[in-house]
Amino acid sequence: MLGSGGPIADDGRASTGYIVWVNGETKILIDAGGGTFLCFGEAAASFEDLDL
Numbered sequence: 001m002l003g004s005g006g007p008i009a010d011d012g013r014a015s016t017g018y019i020v021w022v023n024g025e026t027k028i029l030i031d032a033g034g035g036t037f038l039c040f041g042e043a044a045a046s047f048e049d050l051d052l
Helices: 036-042
Strands: 018-022 025-030
Antiparallel strands (some): 018 025
8 A cells, every 4th residue: 555645735645546566566556646656666666567
């Protein structure tokens, strides 16, 4: 889970976003809301590995 916050930008939480890992690789990015880009990087996920 990258974030679970709502649409309010000042609550210190990223908006909803999920990544699905398969065999240690990031394969699916779901609902990349505001703030999830930073969390994606913090999770050491890779855009190159994404299939969906």
